[in-house]
Amino acid sequence: MKHMTKNKWFSFFLIGAVMLLSGCNQLVVFDPKGPVAQSQKDLIMYSLIFMMIIVVVVFVLFAFMVYKFRDRPNRKSSDYDPDIHGNTMIEIIWTVIPLAIVIALSIPTVQTIYDLEKPSAEGTDEEPLVIYATSADWKWFFSYPEQNIETVNYLHIPTGRDIEFRLSSADSMAALWIPALGGQKYNMAGMETVLYLQADEPGVYDGRNSNFNGEGFAKQTFKVHAESKEQFEDWVQSIQIEKPALTQEQYDTLLEPGLTNTMAFSSTHLQWVDHGTNEGRDYSIERHEDAYGKLLHLENINKSNQPQEVGE
Amino acid sequence: MQLDEFFVTGEPLIYGGMVSIVLVTSAIIFLLTYLKRWGWLWREWLTTVDHKKIGIMYILSALAMLFRGGVDALMMRVQLAFPNMNFLNSQHYNEIFTTHGTVMIIFMAMPFLVGLMNIIVPLQIGARDFAFPFVNAVSFWSFFFGAMLFNISFVIGGSPDAGWTSYTPLAGAALSPGPGQNFYLMGLQLAGIGTLATGINLMVTILKMRAPGMKMFDMPIFTWSTLVTSFIIIFAFPILTVALALLTIDRIFGSQFFTLTGEGMPMMWANLFWMWGHPEVYIVILPAFGIFSEIIATFARKQLFGYKAMVWSMILIAGLSFLVWVHHFFTMGAGALVNSVFSVSTMLIAVPTGVKIFNWLATLYKSRIQMTTAMMWSLAFIPSFVIGGVTGVMLGMAAADYQFHNSYFLIAHFHYVLIAGTVFACFAGLVYWYPKMFGHKLNERIGKHSFWWFLIGFHVCFFPQYFVGLDGMPRRVFAILPEWMPLNVISTVGAFGMGVGFVIFVYNIYYSYRYSKREEKGDAWDGRTLEWATPTPVPFYNFATLPEINGRDAFLSMKKNNETTFDEERLEPIHMPSNTGQPIIMMAILAFASFALVFEWIGLAVIGLIGTLIMMGIRSFDYDDGYHVEVDEIKKIERSARGL
Amino acid sequence: MSTHELKTGPLEYRTQEGQMSILGFWIFLGAEVVLFSTLFATYAVLFGRTADAPVPADLFEPGITLVMTFLLLTSSFTCGLAIHQMRAGSLKGLITWLVITLGLGLGFLGFEIYEFIHYAHEGATLQSSSFWSAFFVLAGTHGVHVTLGIGWAVLLIIQLVKRGLTPVTSRKVFVISLYWHFLDVIWIFIFTSVYLIGMVV
């Protein structure tokens, strides 16, 4: 009888664990499309094993204690000893084991932290593709300095090549997060943070601002189109040829707090301002000081919360 | 300023709120007048300096705040389960999650625990009251008015909407003009003063007013947890005070600490906030640990296993809690070295926490567990909290946190620790000490119903959030993608389950008030610690006499030796502080000044501040030394309380 | 719990209430240390961020800050003398030295106000840049503490005149002396890490 319960609990958690791990494949963090997200998934999976062990051990002990020592008639008197107050040996053991687990978790964590600070192809002669990702209430500007093009609220990237995102913000703090490709990093005005990501598989992925920054936050999203190098080049060319250049006047209007549809231009705003520098930090505030207090009265729209894609 | 700018207009939800506030207030005023209770209210409650009554006022306010924060929560859950109904628009949703978070941490969890500490700690150490009863009353009123000030933003001026973390530059004057954010700053500042004073008060009380013979390592574990908590409060709250003050000066007087102009540094807010904020989460969990330890020892009918390890692990946790704040913004790009160091320090906290878990389990070994409601809350805490703890460690691994941060995974983590830790402890503690406070137990059968609803509701609500977080759902959004819908609907169902549990809990208070058997002795649960040595209701002076204490579980040995807290041979007059209306008046004036600052009416604010200073001056000239309870009166009170 | 009063030892420590108040005040000073440390840290982080405003090296002058330092250090010394008189049981000596202490404190405040106004004239105000915000708030917080200390001490002198030396009044005087010395220590840090460093960098 006693064994039965113990086994029952144990198999319950085993099944739970299996279900959990197998069900994970649909979850975007567990379905990586690039090396960064992959290494993060690996780290999470590794840690999850330890966590499952801890949870199982504690739950089994807990179930055993509560079941065995609950107050009930006809208990053996040897099962009750109110004066146990400690046991040095066992206390040392359950201090050392968690410590060992922490060490086991720390090593790959630190390793991965350092790895993610550099492009995966470092050391080879392939340079990362540089994209300035600038957040402005509540939209995204992606500037490709090499290609001299800029997009608003959507992104095209070639597969198999490191992307070096240079993150900054025109106003509030945001975070660029494309969970299928890897974790997020903050965009801040007046400084530049760098995030390396890479897509291995072509596809369309969800990207967004994940750091709350006001009324339009939920809609500050974008699509990432990962495509082969050739397709990417074609796309760049089409933008360069078909789209107008971005004027400062138009850019200043776009900066005003609010939502916009997707857009593309055959030049970038970097010619006159880089919000990631100390000079660029108050560019938007100076122009739109009064607009930040206004409400959009934003409601949820059925189906899509994405910026409308226009003329692509 | 126009009247229609002053009151929030044009929102049906808010009109409803206004009407209900007016109705409830008039109902209370009417009842008090009709029952001729104004004098009673003033004499017995508003001017009291008795730690037991102040504690009860804390707990009542905290329950009210739990209700308010809970309604916020349910409104958010409705919006997320049916986003297309547009029950809340974006702005409403932002205001509601901001007030929800702030109310729950600052105006619910802390006051609830402080209320329990107020009532129990002096009783556990055999003290007459706090070291500074007057200051204790000031603390309560500063919390109370702070909470009122924050809550009134709902109908006057507009609620803050930048999250409970109030990150700059969003929360600065440029991006968030208007009074909303000022309500946050002034409400927290006012309540924070009280919290700091309480921390000092508790520390002196515990260090200086222990019963004769009670050594530090003889103190009940809840008292220990309070001591450690007061240490964290004293070293963490001044940081919050400064952070709030700087942002206030930014917003009202145009300085440039956190601004985008004038080379301000918005990032510094996040640092200051979390240098307070992480210790803060331990301020609300350590007392919870203490409560669980007391209850588990009592109902396992067994000594706490590893008392010293329990104490040292709390001290270690308190120390470490100041060294991990960066884990709240690993994604700020501080560099690999910084993130590595803070990853490791964060994960290290799990070691002393794990030790505590194992000690609780070992306490159960060879015990005789009585399944009372208080015990069930405490037992349920163990596995639930472990889930919160292991996911905390996962969040502590910076490289992985880049994917978890700002997502529902994080939301699930902190609700698993805060609800299964703090909220369960508040409920458990209230149920456990209820007979001491009110002279009757809460009904056990109804209590268990409430427990099961709440526990199951809690897991149904928050467990799915780990997964929806891993699926990329960010926190603080009012609109969601279709693929996140199913899990969100499940969450909402769970949230309503918790709501039912809370309603049953409150109903139980009413039911037990009407029907529970009154306590005749003071020792409702066959307790181990000194609070159970007092008769019920506890005489206002607490202890007539105290035997020399030697060792832990003082009351247990008193029972063995047939000792009580009423030894007629050793009676002496007891010195007591007098009631006073000064604390409530002083803090009301300060609240007025804060309110004026919220609307940036500088003249009025200055008048209010001067008024507060004058009140402090009056206090300085007040040489009222209290009064003595004479031996005859003590004899009378004790004899009748003990049925002698 | 007891009301027993000791018959020997410093007056302010004779009752348990006196002892608890003094311990409580020490703990309060601990919290004040955290408060000022936070302000110092803020100042350090924002150092050099003067935007378009003048830099500190152009404004800070050794003369005036040395005078302020001298005034405050001396006041700390006279405050010590006041306590010495109190221990010796001399009410008159205590009050005399307290008044001198307050006079020096007022002198300090006068110079500080003059200094702030001078900086404002030169274009460095609370609003001009984050560095100057940090400077004014750090030095200003100290100044506000001094002001409150002076107001508080005046109240105590009135009480001393009315009631003489009792365990309660002497406890209050002792506590304010702790406060005053504490402000002196804070000033030393402001003098070295704000003014001296600000002048050379």
Ligand code: HEM
């Ligand atoms: C094993 C111990 C714990 C560890 C290792 C841990 C770790 C963490 C980490 C790394 C974060 C930040 C995650 C992120 O923002 O991406 C976090 C957030 C949080 N934790 Fe914990 N935690 C632990 C226990 C607790 C406890 C006991 C409480 C409170 C009772 C708590 C309350 C919170 C709260 C409120 C937040 C989120 C605040 C916010 O962003 O709004 N944690 N925790």
Ligand SMILES: [Cu+2]
């Ligand atoms: Cu930054």
Ligand SMILES: [Cu+2]
């Ligand atoms: Cu934390």
